[in-house]
Amino acid sequence: xxxxxxxxxxxxxxxxxxxxxxxxxxxxxxxxxxxxxxxxxxxxxxxxxxxxxxxxxxxxxxxxxxxxxxxxxxxxxxxxxxxxxxxxxxxxxxxxxxxxxxxxxxxxxxxxxxxxxxxxxxxxxxxxxxxxxxxxxxxxxxxxxxxxxxxxxxxxxxxxxxxxxxxxxxxxxxxxxxxxxxxxxxxxxxxxxxxxxxxxxxxxxxxxxxxxxxxxxxxxxxxxxxxxxxxxxxxxxxxxxxxxxxxxxxxxxxxxxxxxxxxxxxxxxxxxxxxxxxxxxxxxxxxxxxxxxxxxxxxxxxxxxxxxxxxxxxxxxxxxxxxxxxxxxxxxxxxxxxxxxxxxxxxxxxxxxxxxxxxxxxxxxxxxxxxxxxxxxxxxxxxxxxxxxxxxxxxxxxxxxxxxxxxxxxxxxxxxxxxxxxxxxxxxxxxxxxxxxxxxxxxxxxxxxxxxxxxxxx
Numbered sequence: 119x120x121x122x123x124x125x126x127x128x129x130x131x132x133x134x135x136x137x138x139x140x141x142x143x144x145x146x147x148x149x150x151x152x153x154x155x156x157x158x159x160x161x162x163x164x165x166x167x168x169x170x171x172x173x174x175x176x177x178x179x180x181x182x183x184x185x186x187x188x189x190x191x192x193x194x195x196x197x198x199x200x201x202x203x204x205x206x207x208x209x210x211x212x213x214x215x216x217x218x219x220x221x222x223x224x225x226x227x228x229x230x231x232x233x234x235x236x237x238x239x240x241x242x243x244x245x246x247x248x249x250x251x252x253x254x255x256x257x258x259x260x261x262x263x264x265x266x267x268x269x270x271x272x273x274x275x276x277x278x279x280x281x282x283x284x285x286x287x288x289x290x291x292x293x294x295x296x297x298x299x300x301x302x303x304x305x306x307x308x309x310x311x312x313x314x315x316x317x318x319x320x321x322x323x324x325x326x327x328x329x330x331x332x333x334x335x336x337x338x339x340x341x342x343x344x345x346x347x348x349x350x351x352x353x354x355x356x357x358x359x360x361x362x363x364x365x366x367x368x369x370x371x372x373x374x375x376x377x378x379x380x381x382x383x384x385x386x387x388x389x390x391x392x393x394x395x396x397x398x399x400x401x402x403x404x405x406x407x408x409x410x411x412x413x414x415x416x417x418x419x420x421x422x423x424x425x426x427x428x429x430x431x432x433x434x435x436x437x438x439x440x441x442x443x444x445x446x447x448x449x450x451x452x453x454x455x456x457x458x459x460x461x462x463x464x465x466x467x468x469x470x471x472x473x474x475x476x477x478x479x480x481x482x483x484x485x486x487x488x489x490x491x492x493x494x495x496x497x498x499x500x501x502x503x504x505x506x507x508x509x510x511x512x513x514x515x516x517x518x519x520x521x522x523x524x525x526x527x528x529x530x531x532x533x534x535x536x537x538x539x540x541x542x543x544x545x546x547x548x549x550x551x552x553x554x555x556x557x558x559x560x561x562x563x564x565x566x567x568x569x570x571x572x573x574x575x576x
Contacts, residue, residue: 133297141289158233161253164192165268166228169257180259187268195249195267199224208271212248215267219254223265229254232269247271312343319347322354368409371402413540415473419547426551431468433503434459434496437475441494447483448492457494462503464574470548471572477541478507478568485511485566501574502554508567514560522558 168187172178181204188194188207195210197203197220223229231252252267315326326347378395381387387395418425437459448455482492490510497504514522523546549556554572 133294137290137293137297140293141287144289154235155233158230158253161232161269162228162230162255165253165255165266168268169255169266172257172259176259178259191271193247193252193269193271195252197224197265199263208247210247210249212250215249219250220265223254223256223267224263226256228256229265229267231267308340312339315343315347319350368406371405374402375399409540415544419544419551426467426470428465428467430463430465432461433464433466433471433505434461436468436472437494437496437505440472440475440479444479444483451483451486452489453483453486454489454491455494456491457496459494459496460498462496462498462574464503464572466552466572467548470551474545474548474570475505477545478570481541481568482507482509482511482566485509487511490565498574503572503574505570505572506567508565510565513562513564513566514558515562519558519560523556 172180172183184194184196184204184206191207193205193207193210195203195205195213195215219229219231229252231250231254235246235251249267252269254265254267257264257266318326326344378399381395382392437457441455441457479492479494486492486509492510493506493508495504495506495508523542546556549570549572552572554570556568556570558566558568560566
């Protein structure tokens with residue numbers, strides 16, 4: 119995955135390189151189309167003025183005059199019709215010049231070497247210190263025909279290049295700005311989308327769309343943001359469901375208590391009826407008390423891991439004791455309960471894990487069929503234990519299995535079976551605090567199996 123840091127560095131360097139290349143190409147085009155012809159024309163006028171001046175002053179000391187011209191920044195090559203030649207000024211790097219060119223100038227033609235210098239040299243043609251990169255003009259002195267080839271030397275050319283360099287710098291800056299604007303938009307656009315999505319979330323709109331195809335930090339952030347949005351949406355649904363469920367679970371026993379309390383005020387009821395009403399009120403109070411305890415336990419589990427007080431204990435003896443406590447309920451429903459619980463010691467919180475076995479066993483009893491069965495098995499592996507609770511109850515469909523550990527979720531939507539919908543959420547939280555795992559295998563109307571795996575030493 120390319121990091122945003124690397125991508126930013128690559129884009130910045132790319133902008134610098136591309137803008138420099140584009141600026142150079144544009145500047146070269148400007149040089150080839152504008153500066154080169156202008157330079158050729160300017161040097162041609164200088165060469166022609168030199169040749170004209172020499173021809174108009176026949177008594178002129180030719181060598182002294184050309185030496186003076188070279189001293190102000192020109193390179194000069196002179197040859198006459200008998201092959202005598204001389205150089206003035208800075209030396210040419212390449213002195214090759216075709217005889218046909220020399221002959222053409224001696225015959226009265228002007229040689230435009232600067233204009234016709236090869237195109238592939240780009241703007242370096244300004245600095246090509248070669249004899250063929252000159253202007254050649256003819257003149258006559260002391261009844262001899264001469265061919266004069268002249269060009270500015272490097273120092274003079276540097277002074278004349280300031281305009282080209284200025285254009286090159288300007289094009290580089292402008293192209294860099296344009297490319298930076300486009301690249302910044304590419305980098306900032308997903309951040310702007312994240313900002314818009316954040317505002318949508320703050321307004322309660324969880325249906326946000328982000329670009330998750332990027333393979334950098336922004337792509338990872340978008341993925342994380344979408345996962346957060348889904349979790350917030352689920353949390354909002356849970357909150358709404360919590361309010362609905364808690365209202366029902368509190369209001370229902372309170373209504374029953376209120377109703378039966380009014381019935382108790384009737385002096386005409388019999389002692390038997392009074393005892394029945396008091397028993398119902400006690401049951402409803404017990405329901406409220408159980409709900410409150412479970413809510414407090416969940417709140418404690420959510421706050422921190424400090425609630426977990428681990429020590430070594432015999433988990434098989436703990437489950438057997440629990441089975442003895444529920445034996446009367448098992449017998450009442452005619453359930454056949456069997457178990458295989460070899461002695462195993464683990465390190466964990468006995469009180470919290472007792473809540474796990476209690477919830478799983480009571481669920482297996484509550485949601486079982488009359489004359490059904492429950493199988494409890496404990497298996498020890500090298501570094502963990504596996505405890506399974508298998509019943510022949512009403513079972514769960516796949517959608518219910520997915521939500522079975524959600525708070526206040528109850529597969530029995532009609533609420534014909536007593537419960538708060540918090541038990542399995544407590545089970546899941548406690549197992550996570552013990553670094554364990556729980557899974558559910560269920561068939562609708564075919565029973566359910568809860569499988570708990572806990573490390574022996576955690």
